Amino acid sequence: MIMVLRNLASYLRPYKLLSFLFFAGLFLDLAFVSLAPLSFKFMVDNAIIPHDFGQFYLILSILGIAGLIGFSSGIISDYILSKLSARVQRDLRSGLFAHLQHVNIAFFQRTRASDLLSYLSGDLSAIDRAMTVILTTGIQSVSVVIISAGVLFTLEWSMAVLVLIGAVLIFTGPYLLGGRAQAINAQYKDQMSLMTGDVQENIKAQRVIKGFHLQQLMIDKFHTRLQSLFVIDYKKNVINSSLERIPMISLLLINFTIIGFGSYLALQGQITVGALVAFFTMYTSMGNSVFNLTFAIPAFTDAKVSMDRIQQLLVELPEANGTVQLQPLPNQQLDIEARELTFRYAEKQDVLKDINLHIPPGTTAAFVGSSGSGKSTMVQLILGFYAPNEGHIRINGISLQEMDKGSLREQIGIVFQDNFLFRGTIMDNLRLSKPHATREEVIQAAAKAEIDGFIQSLPDGYETEVLDEGGNFSGGQRQRIAIARAILRDPQILLLDEATSALDPISEASINETFRRLAHNRTVVTVTHRLSAITDADQIFVFDQGKLIESGTHREMLAAEGYYKELWDKQNGLSVSPSGEEAEIDENRLARLPFFRDMNIDVLREIKDLFNTETFSAGQAVIHEGEAGNKFYIIARGKVEISKRPVGDAERIRLAILADGDHFGEIALLENVPRTADVSALTECTFLTLQRKVLHYVLSQYPELDARVREKLKERYN
Ligand SMILES: Nc1ncnc2c1ncn2[C@@H]1O[C@H](COP(=O)(O)OP(=O)(O)OP(=O)(O)O)[C@@H](O)[C@H]1O
16 A cells, blocks of 8 residues: 555656645545534534524534535645646656667567557556545545544544444455455456457457468457456456445444444433534544545555556666767768677577678678578667677677667668558658658659559558558558668668568569669668579678578579578579569479479470469468368469467467478378468468379379379378
C-alpha cells in the first residue's frame, strides 16, 4: 500500500499547485461530510427537545451555508482531479513510450506486442482507476473515519471502543486475503496479454492459417488458452467478491451490537437521546466510509500489480550508446571494418564467428551464403542493433561501442526484405527518412525507385492513405516505397538486405541498375541470395554457418572453384522471363542434379522441355504434408520455407529455407510417396516442375536410364 501511495505522490509531484487546490477543495468537502451528522445532537438537544425555533433556524442556516461551501469545494476538487488524472495518464504513457523507443532491440524479440499494448492500455487504466478511487473515496473515507472516530469518542467512549474493534475486524479479512488476491490479479493480467497476443497473431497469420487449413487447430488452441483464462478469471472473481463481501458481513454484525448497546445506555440514562441519534448518524456515515474503503482495496491491489509490471518495463535497459559523434565530411565516404567479431543471440550458440572484413569507403560489398548463415545478423551489427560478444566493428575507425548510434544511423539508408509502412499517407512514409525534403525531392526519389508512376496513377497520388501496415500495397510496391525512402536520405552507407526480393525480374533488374548508379560515391552493402545481382560488386563475402569462408570478386571466386562456385553453378542455367511467368532450365544445369548426373545430354535436352512453370505468391502453400506427391520442384526464383508439425504438437518447426537454384520433392519422381513436410512460399516464387508420369514416359524409351534414375532416387530416399 505504501508503495502505491508513494508512486501516486511521485506522479502528482510535477503538479504542485493543482494538487494543492485539489486537496484544499477535498478538505472542505470532507469537513462538511464528516461533521454534518453532529448537527443532529444540537438539533435534538438544543432545538427539538426545548422546542426552540430560534435555535432550529440558526442550526439549519449554519448547516445550509456549510453545505454550500462543502459541495462547491467538492465539485471544484472533482474538476481538478479529472485534469490531474488525465495529465498523469499522459505523462505515464509518454514516459513509457519514450522509454520503449530507446530499449534494446532484443527486448522486442523476447516480448510479445500484446504485452506491451497491455502496459499502455490495461495497466495504465488500472493505475488511473486506483488514483481516482484513492484520491476521492479513499481519502474521503479515511478522513471521515478518523474525524468520526474522534467525535464518537467524545460522544460516548465505550460505544466508540466497540466501533473501533469492529473496524479492525472489517479490515482483517481483506488484509489476510490481500496477498492471494494480488497474485491472482497478476496471473489474470498475464493470461489476458497472452490471449490478446494469440488473437493478434491469428489475425496476422490468416493467410498461413487458411493456406494450410489450420482453422480447427487454431480454434482448439484458442480454446485451451480460454480455458486457462477462465480458471484464473473465476478465481479472481471469487477472491474479489470475498474482499467485498467479508467486510459487509462484519459491518452488519457491528451494527447489531451498537444498536443494542447504544439503546441500553440510553435506557439507563447514561447518554442523551440527541447524543444517541448523533452517534448512530455519525456511526452510519462512518460505516459507509469504511464500506467504501473496502471497495477501494481491489483497486489498490490492481494498481500494485500494474505498477510492478510497469516498473519491470522501466528497468529494461536502453540500448548501449556511446558519445562519439560520427561526422562524415562531404565527399568522404564511410569505411566499415569488422575485426575478430563473434556474436550470439543466445548463450553457447555462435551465429557469427571470428569475422574479419573490411569494406573500404565508396566500395560495394555483397554478403551471400545459404539461409541462416548470418548475413542479416552482420547487417544488424553494422547498424549497432546488437553489440558483438567478441571483437568489434569500426566505422571510419571509430568503434561502434563508443559511437553515438543516432549519428551513425542518420548516415545510413536501409531497405529490408519486409518493409514496414506507417499509417498516414505515402508522402508521410517517404518523408520519414528526410522530414524536410521538398515535394520535388520526394518525387525524384520515388522515380528512381520506379514507384512514382504507380503513385501518380492512384486517385489521391502521394496523399493516398497507407492502411494496415501497408496492406493496401503489394509486397513489391512496399519494397519500392522503402527503396525510395532510403534513396531520399542520400545516405553515406546504403544497406540492402534482400531489398529486391519481392520484385518481378524486370523490376528487379532495373532497380539493381538504380542501385548501381547510387553506389557511386557511397559505401553499399547488399545481402542477397541472387548471385546474378552482385557479380560486379567490389567484394563478395561468402558466409556459411556463421563463418566467413571466402571473399573476393566474382571472377576471383569462380576461379577458386570453392563454395561460391558451387552456389553460382546452382543458380546458373536457370532463366526466368521478365514477367516471372515463364522459366527455363538448360540441359547442363539439369545434369548437375544428383539423379541426372552423367546422363546423356540429348536425353536431358528432351527432359528439360518437359518442365512446366508454376508461380506462387508470398504466403501461399506449395505442398501440404501428407498429400500424395507427383512432381519435383526446382526454384527458378524465390524463397520457400520447409516446415513440419511434429505429431501431437501444435507448433510447426522450420526445417529449412530454400532459394533460387535449390530443389525439393524429388522423391515424388520415384513413387507415390506422401509428402513428408509442408512447403510454403516466403516470397513470390517461380518454380520449374516435372511430373513423375511425364518423366518416366520419356525415360521408358531408355530402359537402362530409367532404371539408373530410379536407382539413384532410391539411394537418396533411403
Ligand atoms: N533475433 C534472433 N534471435 C535469435 N536467433 C536469431 C535471431 N535472428 C536470427 N537468428 C538466428 O541466427 C542465424 C542467422 O540468421 P540470419 O538472419 O542472420 O541469417 P541470414 O543468412 O541472413 O538468413 P536469410 O538469408 O534466411 O535471411 C539463424 O540461425 C537464425 O535462426
